[in-house]
Structure formats: C-alpha cells, structure tokens
Amino acid sequence: MTAIELHLDETTHGELSRRATAAHQPLDACAAQALREALAAYRDRESLAARAARADETAFAAVLAKVPDVEPEPHDRW
Secondary structure, three states: OOOOOOOOOHHHHHHHHHHHHHOOOOHHHHHHHHHHHHHHHHHHHHHHHHHHHOOOHHHHHHHHHOOOOOOOOHHHOO
C-alpha cells in the first residue's frame, strides 16, 4: 500500500470526518473509499464516452421508429 498526504480545506475535511464517523470508519479509510469511488466514476464516464463515440445514429433511429406511439399501460405509469 502506498501512503499519500492530502491537504483538504476545512469544509471538505469536516464533511469527510462526519461521513467517516457515520460509517464507523477511520478517516483515512473513508478518504480511500471516496477516492476509489471517484476514480470508478471517471472510468465509467470514459467508458460511456467511448461507447457513445461508436454509436450509429441511423441504426438507433431505425430501432426507435419501431416503438409504437401509444400511451403506457396504467401499471407502467409513474
């Protein structure tokens, strides 16, 4: 495991501290988890962007054209 030093503003430190306390975790474990989640979000965005770049708008429009233009059944409504 590699150690890093973080310099946080008071607001961020306070929020991290509150979250760590609520999760019954040490502050460093909570910070590590938050960083893992942020990195996963970046990976997800990059993956979605790559998939979007490969999209075929003509094929999508053709599939969408097959969807009937009707109101949803009552059990499918919000």
